[in-house]
Amino acid sequence: MIWCLWVPARCSCLRIGLSGEGTDAVVILEKTPFQEEKIPDLLKKPMHAELQVHNDIYCTFYLSPPPELSEIKATVVYPATEKHIQKYLRQEVHLIRETWQDYKNITLPFIQAQSFSIQWVYNILEKKAEADRIVHENPDPSNGFVLVPDLKWNQNQLDDLYLIALVHRRDIKSLRDLTAEHLPLLRNVLQEGKEAIVKRFGVPGSQLRIYLHYQPSYYHLHVHFTALGYDAPGSSVERAHLLADVIDNLAMDSMYYQKRALTFPLRADEPLFKKFQEAGKV
Amino acid sequence: MIWCLWVPARCSCLRIGLSGEGTDAVVILEKTPFQEEKIPDLLKKPMHAELQVHNDIYCTFYLSPPPELSEIKATVVYPATEKHIQKYLRQEVHLIRETWQDYKNITLPFIQAQSFSIQWVYNILEKKAEADRIVHENPDPSNGFVLVPDLKWNQNQLDDLYLIALVHRRDIKSLRDLTAEHLPLLRNVLQEGKEAIVKRFGVPGSQLRIYLHYQPSYYHLHVHFTALGYDAPGSSVERAHLLADVIDNLAMDSMYYQKRALTFPLRADEPLFKKFQEAGKV
Incomplete structure (x- = not known):
């Protein structure tokens, strides 16, 4: 049985109950970008074309391309827990304005109580997985990091270029933990990441x-x-913080991220949202 | 002969010289969104699947769907003039990191030398235009503003809600001019704008x-x-600054925006880009 959970413009996420086992999988389907060098081929191949509209110098057609020229990327999470499934369900989203007090009283205890596995990060850092995909590494345990292509990027075209730098040290949870102490690490990521790319x-x-x-x-x-021309999910102002801005803020005030309120979006079904709601902060 | 002009993530635009005639056409190719009801069919069909990555519970595949389940929309402009072609040409965009010195030496003289007319803003503030569209006004000459629907929003649905607050005072060019003196104005815009909407x-x-x-x-x-769920143009982190963040930064340091470097995108054909280039800052 297939439940269709989520169909944004060019991406689709399904919940599939595998036969008899009662084990869920999340399947995310995405149409991949065009590859520039394949386009002349695409236009030369005979294919079904249906004229839709013709007005003056403008007309639109629908084409059915051959399988080798269309491609769908499928990401499968299996076995998927209820948490994985919730992550991909479409939900109402609200902005939270989190003060440092809110972070200490609501967010931090919540993070600490969670046991979301980040084994896959440690697998990459320890070369137990994706070792052949590493684009750059600075092996320093305090100020080093590994740069890998994000799984969302198939590396066939640069339009949706997407890489991730994972720092070696394991004691920094997020932006909220950063102080001037981390400036050498952050500057390495910015400088070496750009050079490697x-x-x-x-x-x-x-x-x-x-x-x-x-x-x-x-x-x-x-x-x-991410490529500047790519409208990457999560690159909007309500969720993203430019690394160059983070570095400047920390250089101006080491405790900047332990002072400033931060805004972020949360889906109404997320447990952290409920914590903020219970605290009367939504 | 085919010149490929423009290939964003899932959209492609070509310049095609039709045989012998020297007449150009613009062809825009777009992969269309998934249709929810066709997805179960898609998954049932036998198709070529290639495993890409496998790490822990995550794996990615590439699928080659049958022609009837993939679809490309082609928009053709024929014959196309040079103007049509320029309109669809992809312009290279670069990020500029502007220090306060850069602002004073490059950007500010550039703004002052321009004669961008903002008469349309004064027309709204003086009720000479769009007076019937005003959603809210605080008439205070220092700390007041007018809230109007943006012209990009047709007001037919809330999904792409877009309004603009124009302040009454005429001496603030941009973020770069803001100090703690402007906090009452900014807080009015934030608070009254939300209430009015x-x-x-x-x-x-x-x-x-x-x-x-x-x-x-x-x-x-x-x-x-803008509506949080609407991926409004210009809402990415490299161009947008949340008003709540601006207010907090000014409350912490009145001169924050006269100290911090700011990042912004510029197209390579923009005059300000050339100024930064001449100054050796790109």
Whole structure:
């Protein structure tokens, strides 16, 4: 049986009960971007074309491309817990304005009580998984990191370039933990990340959006590198913080992120939202 | 001959010289969204699947769907003039990191030398235009503002709700001019703007993204109010600044925006980009 959970513009997420076992899987389907070099082929192949509208110099057609020229990326989470399933369900979203007090009284105890596994991060840092995908590493245990392509990026085109820097040290949960002590680490990520990306992929630093999420989806400090022209999910102002801004803020005031209120979006069904609701903060 | 002009994530635009005639056409290719009801069919069909990555409970595959389940929308402009082609050409965009010195030496002289007319803003403030569209006004000359629906919003649905607050005072060009002196004005915009929108449109403040652009598209201080679920152009972290963050930064340090470097995107053909280039800052 298939429950369709979520169908944004070009992405689809399904809940599939595998036969007899009662074990859920989350399947996310995405149409991948065009590959520029395949387009001449695409236009040369005979295919079914249906004229939709013709007005003056404008007309629109629907084409049915051959299988080798269309591609769907399927991400499967299996076995999936209820938490994984909830993560992909479409829900009402609200902004939370979290003061430092709110962080200490509501968010931090919540994070500490969670046991969301980040084994996959440790697998990458320890080269137990994705070792062949590493684009750059600074092995320093305090100020080093590993740069890997994000699983959302198939690396076939640069338009949706997406890499993640995972820091080696395991004691920084998020933006909220950062102080001036972490400036050397953050500057390494910014500088070496840009250098590694221009070297490997030819995309200059001025065309990269380099940012942290708050709240992050996992509490091990990581930095997103996305193509500036790519409207990456989570790159909106209510969730993203430019690494260059974070560095400047910490250089101006070491305790900046232990003072400032921070805004972030939460889905109404998320447990953290309920905690803020119970505290009368929504 | 085919020149490929423009290939964003899931959309492609080509320039095609039709045989012998020297007449151009613009062809825009777009992968269409999934249709929810076709997904069970899609998953039941036998198709080629290639495993890409497997790490812990996560794996990704590439699927090649049959032609009847994938679809490309083609928009053709033929014959296309040079103007049509320019319209669809992808312009290279770069991020600028502007220090306060850069602002004073490059950006401010550039703004002062421009004669961007903002008569349309004064027309609204003086009720010479759009007076019937005003959703809320605080008439105070120092701390007041006018709230109007943005012209991009047709007001037919709340999904893409978009309003603009234009302040009455005319001496604030942008974020760069703000100090703690402006806190009463900014707090009025935040508070009264939210109240007016929930009253008129029923959208609560927790579902509004309230932000300033830097660089703004016109140099008279204004604040954007968009539906949180709407991926409004210019709401990405590299251009938007949440009003609540701006207020907190000014409350912590009156000169925050005269100290901090600010990042913003510029197209390579914009005059301000050339100024930064001439100054060796790109």
